[in-house]
Amino acid sequence: xxxxxxxxxxxxxxxxxxxxVGSVALDSxxxxxxxxxxxxxxxxxxxxAAASHLAPVQLVGVIGSDYPVAELEHAFAxxxxxxxxxxxxxxxxxxxxxxxxxxxxxAETLETHLGVFSNFRPKIPEQFRxxxxxxxxxxxxxxxxxxLTQVDRPKLVACDTxxxxxxxxxxxxxxxxxxxxxxxxxDAEARQLTEEFNLVKAAKWxxxxxxxxxVIKKGEHGxxxxxxxxxxxxxxxxxxxxxxxxxxxxxxAGGFMGYLARTGDISETNLRRAxxxxxxxxSFAVEKFSVERLLEIxxxxxxxxxAEFHRLVNFEQxxx
Amino acid sequence: xxxxxxxxxxxxxxxxxxxxVGSVALDSxxxxxxxxxxxxxxxxxxxxAAASHLAPVQLVGVIGSDYPVAELEHAFAxxxxxxxxxxxxxxxxxxxxxxxxxxxxxAETLETHLGVFSNFRPKIPEQFRxxxxxxxxxxxxxxxxxxLTQVDRPKLVACDTxxxxxxxxxxxxxxxxxxxxxxxxxDAEARQLTEEFNLVKAAKWxxxxxxxxxVIKKGEHGxxxxxxxxxxxxxxxxxxxxxxxxxxxxxxAGGFMGYLARTGDISETNLRRAxxxxxxxxSFAVEKFSVERLLEIxxxxxxxxxAEFHRLVNFEQxxx
Numbered sequence: 001x002x003x004x005x006x007x008x009x010x011x012x013x014x015x016x017x018x019x020x021v022g023s024v025a026l027d028s029x030x031x032x033x034x035x036x037x038x039x040x041x042x043x044x045x046x047x048x049a050a051a052s053h054l055a056p057v058q059l060v061g062v063i064g065s066d067y068p069v070a071e072l073e074h075a076f077a078x079x080x081x082x083x084x085x086x087x088x089x090x091x092x093x094x095x096x097x098x099x100x101x102x103x104x105x106x107a108e109t110l111e112t113h114l115g116v117f118s119n120f121r122p123k124i125p126e127q128f129r130x131x132x133x134x135x136x137x138x139x140x141x142x143x144x145x146x147x148l149t150q151v152d153r154p155k156l157v158a159c160d161t162x163x164x165x166x167x168x169x170x171x172x173x174x175x176x177x178x179x180x181x182x183x184x185x186x187d188a189e190a191r192q193l194t195e196e197f198n199l200v201k202a203a204k205w206x207x208x209x210x211x212x213x214x215v216i217k218k219g220e221h222g223x224x225x226x227x228x229x230x231x232x233x234x235x236x237x238x239x240x241x242x243x244x245x246x247x248x249x250x251x252x253a254g255g256f257m258g259y260l261a262r263t264g265d266i267s268e269t270n271l272r273r274a275x276x277x278x279x280x281x282x283s284f285a286v287e288k289f290s291v292e293r294l295l296e297i298x299x300x301x302x303x304x305x306x307a308e309f310h311r312l313v314n315f316e317q318x319x320x
Numbered sequence: 321x322x323x324x325x326x327x328x329x330x331x332x333x334x335x336x337x338x339x340x341v342g343s344v345a346l347d348s349x350x351x352x353x354x355x356x357x358x359x360x361x362x363x364x365x366x367x368x369a370a371a372s373h374l375a376p377v378q379l380v381g382v383i384g385s386d387y388p389v390a391e392l393e394h395a396f397a398x399x400x401x402x403x404x405x406x407x408x409x410x411x412x413x414x415x416x417x418x419x420x421x422x423x424x425x426x427a428e429t430l431e432t433h434l435g436v437f438s439n440f441r442p443k444i445p446e447q448f449r450x451x452x453x454x455x456x457x458x459x460x461x462x463x464x465x466x467x468l469t470q471v472d473r474p475k476l477v478a479c480d481t482x483x484x485x486x487x488x489x490x491x492x493x494x495x496x497x498x499x500x501x502x503x504x505x506x507d508a509e510a511r512q513l514t515e516e517f518n519l520v521k522a523a524k525w526x527x528x529x530x531x532x533x534x535v536i537k538k539g540e541h542g543x544x545x546x547x548x549x550x551x552x553x554x555x556x557x558x559x560x561x562x563x564x565x566x567x568x569x570x571x572x573a574g575g576f577m578g579y580l581a582r583t584g585d586i587s588e589t590n591l592r593r594a595x596x597x598x599x600x601x602x603s604f605a606v607e608k609f610s611v612e613r614l615l616e617i618x619x620x621x622x623x624x625x626x627a628e629f630h631r632l633v634n635f636e637q638x639x640x
Contacts, residue, residue, distance in 0.1 A: 102517050197423060200560040222541075224558065234635075235542065238520050242518070313553055314592075315596055316589060317626060
């Protein structure tokens with residue numbers, strides 16, 4: 001697959017890039033508001049669409065011989081998303097079909113076909129190996145570990161995971177934890193991994209096993225970022241219409257990592273802002289199907305939403 | 321019942337008082353951490369214990385002939401809580417018995433005995449009728465309306481309600497909504513009342529029916545305050561141990577109304593601070609059984625927790 005960003009684009013010399021390894025899939029989704037068939041989906045796509053508003057993205061993944069490449073290239077045209085790490089393999093692409101009922105908070109998975117994704121072995125192209133920010137999307141922890149052997153001392157490595165790997169690959173996941181700076185996972189996964197119901201305790205457990213930072217995503221209830229001595233919380237943006245929640249978590253991760261890469265700053269102050277950028281991008285993702293809304297918005301939309309987040313939680317302490 | 325606050329206490333001339341009509345009950349609670357039998361409970365008690373840190377409280381309620389009055393008076397001794405509106409009736413007191421499993425988010429009610437509470441008709445003592453802040457705890461909306469006929473143009477009237485009244489007293493509840501400035505209710509109740517799943521839409525529905533402000537409490541997931549043109553959100557404080565969630569919502573209301581009464585200021589800026597004071601008092605309430613923790617803390621504890629709330633959500637916007 002060719003690099004589709006313009007040849008004269010020299011962004012990599014301006015901003016730090018973020019490398020993401022994740023799924024490049026096709027989703028079929030039904031919500032109370034409509035349905036979409038075989039639209040661009042997967043953690044890699046949502047992450048890239050979100051992060052590319054903030055920094056250059058290097059995507060590593062695999063697609064089958066049936067993947068609508070022209071559609072993908074069209075969607076990402078003109079964006080700093082380098083697709084040269086997306087490998088094309090013989091076979092069918094990863095497809096997910098799901099449905100949301102009126103509460104929109106939990107997806108009901110109707111079908112999952114891993115296709116070529118089940119034999120995926122990420123190969124990091126030479127020109128991606130010095131990416132300063134690395135996001136290991138939700139794949140087998142053994143593969144996440146393999147990716148880490150292929151990159152040169154990134155400034156920050158973050159990973160995601162899910163219930164399936166927590167159950168089936170626990171020892172590998174624990175090895176991975178020792179090697180990452182930050183993990184993002186949802187509240188149910190944090191509880192499952194740590195066997196602690198309380199999220200403060202769960203976060204401490206995780207930090208004792210490696211990562212300096214733990215981001216626990218609670219979907220419509222917002223996200224916590226824990227460090228050894230601080231807790232930061234950002235609510236989910238209170239939208240009047242959540243159209244399709246698919247990809248919110250991956251878009252959060254894209255906004256978060258994209259903001260870190262854009263600024264090159266991993267101080268606590270900046271990590272907090274990154275959580276808000278993640279929440280902002282996540283809130284856009286759910287306004288339409290697939291990556292549609294993420295491709296419509298511009299820097300002003302993002303800046304305005306970040307300002308709305310500030311108004312949402314801001315209060316002045318009194319001095320009495 | 322006698323007024324038990326010190327005779328020389330002239331707080332009513334310094335701070336505005338808050339009148340609360342609610343239940344004065346006995347709770348028996350079982351949590352994963354232990355159990356407590358026949359301890360002080362009910363919305364009136366939790367509200368008063370919380371609000372009295374901030375402003376003088378005038379409590380109106382009813383107790384049965386079996387109520388441990390000495391215990392109540394001892395618990396509230398030295399606090400600006402005027403109990404002269406707590407009527408004693410022949411019969412048994414309101415008793416609630418419940419249990420929380422490990423998730424601590426939903427109470428399982430094992431027994432409810434309304435006792436004298438089922439014939440309660442609130443009578444507002446003459447000296448309470450000009451209270452500038454009035455909180456109508458969760459009782460029959462017909463009684464909440466009766467209270468309003470007995471008070472003189474308060475500066476702000478807020479009410480609470482619950483699923484039972486939404487089902488059985490809908491027309492009265494809608495009449496009440498036209499008469500209150502603010503309502504506090506939880507997310508499930510907001511959805512039930514409005515038949516809107518989305519909380520932003522639910523809040524708009526409620527504001528269209530009367531109240532200028534709607535506070536939607538989401539338990540461990542925090543609280544929203546809606547006005548016509550703004551939304552404010554405060555998370556629940558991320559405690560490492562939630563000991564007993566009973567009374568958190570009533571303590572929130574007490575902290576909220578107490579702060580408004582203390583400051584006499586109902587501007588948006590101050591209402592936001594009041595939500596944080598409510599969240600702070602709610603977070604103390606759940607640290608021990610009954611009103612125990614609320615009676616231990618002092619002004620410094622509260623101020624420190626409010627400061628922690630600020631650190632929890634605070635982020636600096638960048639200027640890029």
